Structures are given as structure tokens and as C-alpha cells.
Amino acid sequence: MRGSLRSRTIKWTLHYAVLLIYVVAALFPLYWLVKVSITPNDILYKQGTDLLPSRFSLEHYATVVGKSDFLLFFRNSIIVSGVTAIASTLLATASGYAFSRFVFRGKFWIVGLMLVTQMFPLVIVITPIFSIFGVLGLTNSLTGLIIIYTAFNIPFATFLMQSFFDGIPKELEEAAMIDGATRFKALVQIVAPLTLPGIVATVGFCFTGAWGEILFALLLNSSASTSTFPVGLLLYSTRATVEFGPMMAAGVLALLPVCVFFFLIQRYLVQGLTAGAVKG
Amino acid sequence: MLEPYLYSAPALLLITVTTLVPIVIGISYAFRSVMLLDPTSGGFVGLDNFRDLMNDASFWNALRNTVTWTASCVAFQFVFGLILALMLNRPFPGRSIIQPIVFLPWAIPTFLIGMNWSWLLNPAIGPLPHWAYALGLMSTPGNILSDPDYALLGPVIAGIWWGMPFFAITLLAALQSIPREIYEAAEIDGASSFERFRSITLPFLAPTMVVTVMLRTIWVANSPELIVVMTKGGPADASQIVASYVFTQAYQGLNFGYASAIATALVVLLLIYALLLLSIRQMMLRAR
Numbered sequence: 001m002r003g004s005l006r007s008r009t010i011k012w013t014l015h016y017a018v019l020l021i022y023v024v025a026a027l028f029p030l031y032w033l034v035k036v037s038i039t040p041n042d043i044l045y046k047q048g049t050d051l052l053p054s055r056f057s058l059e060h061y062a063t064v065v066g067k068s069d070f071l072l073f074f075r076n077s078i079i080v081s082g083v084t085a086i087a088s089t090l091l092a093t094a095s096g097y098a099f100s101r102f103v104f105r106g107k108f109w110i111v112g113l114m115l116v117t118q119m120f121p122l123v124i125v126i127t128p129i130f131s132i133f134g135v136l137g138l139t140n141s142l143t144g145l146i147i148i149y150t151a152f153n154i155p156f157a158t159f160l161m162q163s164f165f166d167g168i169p170k171e172l173e174e175a176a177m178i179d180g181a182t183r184f185k186a187l188v189q190i191v192a193p194l195t196l197p198g199i200v201a202t203v204g205f206c207f208t209g210a211w212g213e214i215l216f217a218l219l220l221n222s223s224a225s226t227s228t229f230p231v232g233l234l235l236y237s238t239r240a241t242v243e244f245g246p247m248m249a250a251g252v253l254a255l256l257p258v259c260v261f262f263f264l265i266q267r268y269l270v271q272g273l274t275a276g277a278v279k280g
Numbered sequence: 281m282l283e284p285y286l287y288s289a290p291a292l293l294l295i296t297v298t299t300l301v302p303i304v305i306g307i308s309y310a311f312r313s314v315m316l317l318d319p320t321s322g323g324f325v326g327l328d329n330f331r332d333l334m335n336d337a338s339f340w341n342a343l344r345n346t347v348t349w350t351a352s353c354v355a356f357q358f359v360f361g362l363i364l365a366l367m368l369n370r371p372f373p374g375r376s377i378i379q380p381i382v383f384l385p386w387a388i389p390t391f392l393i394g395m396n397w398s399w400l401l402n403p404a405i406g407p408l409p410h411w412a413y414a415l416g417l418m419s420t421p422g423n424i425l426s427d428p429d430y431a432l433l434g435p436v437i438a439g440i441w442w443g444m445p446f447f448a449i450t451l452l453a454a455l456q457s458i459p460r461e462i463y464e465a466a467e468i469d470g471a472s473s474f475e476r477f478r479s480i481t482l483p484f485l486a487p488t489m490v491v492t493v494m495l496r497t498i499w500v501a502n503s504p505e506l507i508v509v510m511t512k513g514g515p516a517d518a519s520q521i522v523a524s525y526v527f528t529q530a531y532q533g534l535n536f537g538y539a540s541a542i543a544t545a546l547v548v549l550l551l552i553y554a555l556l557l558l559s560i561r562q563m564m565l566r567a568r
Contacts, residue, residue, distance in 0.1 A: 012372070015367060015372070016374075018363070018367065019367060019378055019382075022360075022364055022382045023378060023381055023382060025441070026384055026385055026441075026445075027381065027384075029385070029393075029396055029397065029400060029441060030384060030385070030388075032396060032399065033392075033396055045404075045405055048404065048406065049403075049406060049407045049410060051407070092291060094287045095290075095291040097287055098283070098284040098285075098287035099288070101284075102281070102284035104281055104284040104285065107284075110288065112551075113295070113300060114295065115551070116300075116547065117295060117299045117300065117303065118498050118502075119502065119546070119547045119551065120303050120306060120307075120502075120543060121504075121523050121526045121527075121543045121546065123526055123527050123530050123531070124306040124309065124526065124530065124536070124539060124540045125299070125302040125303050127536070128302035128305035129298070129299075129302045132298075132301065132302065147294070147298060150294065151294050151295050151299050152299065154294065154295055155295065156495055158291060159491045160450065160488075160491065160492075163454065163487045163491045163492075164454065164457060164488070166487045167454060167457045167458070167484055195457065197452075197456040198453045198454070198457060200453070201449050201450060201453040205446075205449070208386055211387065212388065212389030212390060212391075214389060214390075214391050214505070230392075233389065233392060234391065237395070242395070244395075244399070247395065248392075251392045254389075255384070255387065258384070259380065259387075261387075262383055263380050266376065266379050266380050266383075267376065
């Protein structure tokens with residue numbers, strides 16, 4: 001007994017030690033972002049390699065919030081990312097389910113076409129997209145960004161959802177359908193709750209994907225009123241010099257909503273199934 | 281059998297209109313001479329762009345770099361992500377705080393990540409070269425981003441840091457979907473923890489692993505952002521990958537036709553790779 005207690009202690013010490021490495025590796029570059037954002041301009045480069053600057057100031061944050069449209073950019077980013085995440089996950093849950101549960105004509109070609117959309121460098125397709133969206137009145141519009149982000153997120157989200165559905169035994173919904181439920185009802189009430197961690201992960205990916213995207217945001221929307229925050233970041237570097245202070249400050253501010261979002265979804269990411277399994 | 285089409289129709293419709301049509305137009309550039317800022321260009325040139333490509337040493341160099349860049353990024357992201365997912369899979373005190381923290385890098389725009397790592401790797405203003413020097417990893421605290429032999433290493437490090445959470449999150453979600461009862465039954469039967477990993481965890485995880493590795497490979501091979509921001513493909517093409525070469529040809533060379541031919545060649549190579557992985561996945565699903 002004593003021996004197993006000791007090996008258990010060693011095991012958990014090792015567990016936390018390895019996790020500590022991960023936490024430090026994840027946080028150190030983020031710490032640097034924060035450090036640069038609170039270092040006054042005159043010592044920004046002089047004390048660049050120091051772990052802590054000798055003086056702190058919030059001047060860069062004041063610049064970002066007071067002298068630019070960042071709050072507007074944030075609002076736009078939250079709308080675009082939020083709607084994109086929900087829309088892509090809904091559509092991908094449906095198509096991922098179809099891929100996982102059915103063998104149907106044309107499936108091979110549909111999968112192939114979806115893959116090709118992920119393979120073609122965006123630089124080339126952006127010109128035709130711009131022309132098409134221009135005709136449809138979708139340039140300089142948040143709706144346009146939501147549509148294009150959703151379209152580019154769906155293939156990945158579909159494959160992800162399909163792989164999660166593949167992990168759920170078919171017998172579960174077949175039993176429900178024998179009991180008289182329609183397939184759709186079985187999907188919504190039995191299969192979807194079991195894949196909740198997967199659905200939450202997919203929502204998270206689509207959200208962060210849209211949150212950081214820069215190429216479409218830059219080229220489709222030229223007006224400030226429809227810009228998202230990554231485009232705002234770019235404003236600090238396209239001039240003759242890079243204004244690192246305000247750029248990093250804006251980057252730190254942009255992390256806050258994502259932090260909140262991650263904390264909100266993380267309990268579903270690891271608890272979704274346990275709740276479903278108890279009921280089943 | 282109308283059902284599968286009903287479930288996948290909304291997604292397919294959206295993709296067809298907004299991405300497939302532009303891609304077909306984009307590929308058509310590869311067979312034309314499309315120069316930006318030159319309204320007289322646009323004529324059909326057949327396979328000329330592809331013939332040029334075969335004799336373009338820069339392209340072959342970029343292709344080699346693409347393999348190095350993609351393989352090293354994806355392999356390390358996957359291994360580190362898998363270890364993290366396995367550790368986060370069981371409850372322990374502090375998990376709810378640690379988990380969001382280690383996932384954070386994924387949420388940062390690549391442009392900002394590139395800027396930040398360029399700063400960290402620059403010996404004049406960043407600490408990392410000095411630490412590497414103190415540890416004896418570098419003979420002088422230099423900037424690897426301007427060293428032709430190591431320039432690609434900078435974006436690779438930034439890429440691993442950024443992409444590791446992707447695998448951790450997807451693999452964790454897949455791990456969480458494995459029914460607990462199976463583990464309990466195996467434990468009663470006296471299976472060791474390694475046996476349980478090999479005969480339960482691995483088979484259940486395999487479909488997700490294959491799909492995520494495939495998609496990640498495609499994305500990483502295709503995303504020039506970190507390289508464009510950190511090294512601009514330099515010094516002297518030392519860190520140029522195909523995706524960043526497409527970017528350079530399109531926006532600096534303004535040669536859209538040629539850029540599209542490079543992009544099309546990349547798509548063909550990636551398609552072959554994807555088909556290979558998908559057939560492996562099919563075999564694994566059948567074996568289950």
C-alpha cells in the first residue's frame with residue numbers, strides 16, 4: 001500500500017512538472033506581449049532584452065483606446081467571429097453527420113471538393129471572390145466576411161464533426177429509431193449530446209479562426225466601419241516604422257474576449273460526455 | 281436515399297458558390313498570362329506557365345523548404361499536443377485553470393505571433409538568443425532569422441508554439457468521447473495502463489488523428505503568414521516555401537498567371553497526399 005502511495009505521488013509530481021513546462025512555454029511569449037505593451041516608448045528598445053522594464057506606463061493602451069477605432073474593430077470582430085462560429089458549426093454538424101452515417105453516391109467527390117477548398121492558396125482566389133462579392137454587394141460588409149469565413153470553415157468543421165460522430169456507435173440512434181423517433185430527433189436528442197465536447201471544440205476553432213483572419217478582412221473590407229481588429233493591428237506597421245507599443249497593447253486587449261470565451265467553453269470540452277453518459 | 285443529401289446540402293451550396301467557383305477562376309489564371317496593372321494581359325498561353333515552373337530553381341528550392349517546414353511544424357505540434365491532451369484527459373486539481381492557459385496561443389492572430397517571435401529572436405531587443413548563448417546552443421547571440429542555415433527554424437518555432445493547442449483540443453475532445461465503461465471493463469479484466477492505451481485509446485483516437493494531421497498538413501503547407509512576417513522568405517530564399525513564393529510572385533512580381541500555376545502545382549501535390557491519408561483512414565475504420 002505504502003509503495004503504491006509513493007509511486008502515485010511520483011506520478012502526480014511528474015504530471016504537474018510537465019504541465020508546468022507547457023504553461024511556461026505558452027505564457028512566456030504572451031508575457032512578452034504584455035511587457036512590451038506596458039513599456040514606455042523611450043526605453044522600449046534600450047531595455048528590450050530585460051525581463052522587466054524599469055518603468056511602466058499605460059500610454060500605449062490610452063493610444064489604442066482613445067486615438068483609434070479599436071473599440072469599433074473589436075465590436076466588428078466579435079460579431080463576425082460569433083456568427084461565423086455558430087453558423088459553421090450548425091452546417092458542419094449536419095454535413096459531418098451525413099458523411100459519418102451514410103454511404104451515398106458522390107460522397108467521394110464531395111469530400112474531394114471540400115479538401116480542395118482548403119488546399120488552394122487564398123492569395124489567388126481572393127481576386128475572383130472580390131469580383132463576385134462586389135456584384136452581390138458583399139464587400140465592405142460584415143455579412144460578406146461572415147459568409148466567406150463560414151464557407152472556408154465548413155470543410156474542416158465537417159471533417160472534425162465526422163470524426164467525432166464516427167466515434168459514437170451507430171446502435172445508439174438505431175435503437176431510438178426502432179422506438180419510433182425520426183433520425184433527426186435521434187441526432188438532436190441522443191447523438192449530439194454525446195458529441196458535445198466535439199461540438200464545443202468545433203465552435204472554438206471556428207471562432208478563433210475568424211478572430212485572427214487578416215487577408216480577407218483586409219482585402220474585402222476597406223472601410224474602417226467594417227474592419228476587424230487584425231486589420232487594425234496592421235495599421236501600426238504599414239507606416240515607415242512599426243509602432244510596437246500600441247500594436248502589442250491592441251493585441252493584449254484582443255486576447256481578453258478570447259480568454260473569456262475559452263474559460264466559458266472549457267468545462268463543456270471536458271464535461272459534456274460525463275453528463276450524457278450518466279443519463280444513458 | 282435522399283437523407284444524406286438533405287443533411288449536407290446547405291454546407292455544399294455555400295461552399296460551391298463562395299469558394300469553388302473562385303477556385304476554378306483562380307486555376308484558369310494558370311493557363312493565361314495575367315499581369316496585375318497590365319490591362320492588355322490575360323491572353324491564353326496554354327501550359328507555358330507550367331513549363332517555366334519545371335525550370336524554375338526557386339520553385340524547387342521552395343518545394344524542398346515546404347517539406348521541411350510542414351513536416352517539422354506538424355510533427356512537433358502533434359506530439360506535444362497529444363501528450364498534453366492525454367494529461368488533460370483526467371480530472372486533477374487546477375485543470376480548469378491550466379487548460380485555458382495552454383490553449384491560449386491558438387487564439388492569437390498569426391501576424392501578431394510573427395511580430396512577437398521576431399522580437400524575441402532578435403538579439404538587439406529580445407532575450408532568447410542570449411539565453412541560447414548562455415546555454416551553449418549558439419556560439420554568439422546572433423539572429424537566426426538572418427542566418428541562411430537556420431532562418432526557417434524561427435517560423436518553425438513560432439508555428440509549433442501556435443499550432444500545438446490545435447491538436448491538444450481536438451484530441452482531447454476525441455478522448456472525452458471514448459465511453460468510460462470500456463476502460464472500466466478492461467481494468468476489471470486486468471489490462472495494464474499501457475495495454476489500455478494501445479487497445480482502447482489508440483484505435484478510438486485514430487480517425488481523429490488522421491483527419492487532424494491531414495488538415496493541419498494542408499493548412500501549414502499553405503500558410504505563408506509566419507514566414508512572410510518573420511523572414512519574408514529570406515535571406516536569399518533560404519526560408520521561402522511554395523505558399524510564400526506564390527505570395528511574392530502575385531504581389532511583388534505582380535505575375536498572377538505564374539503565381540496561380542505555382543499554386544495549382546501545390547494543390548496537386550497536396551491532393552495526392554490527402555488521398556493517401558484518407559485511404560489509410562478507410563483501412564483503419566474497416567479494421568475496427
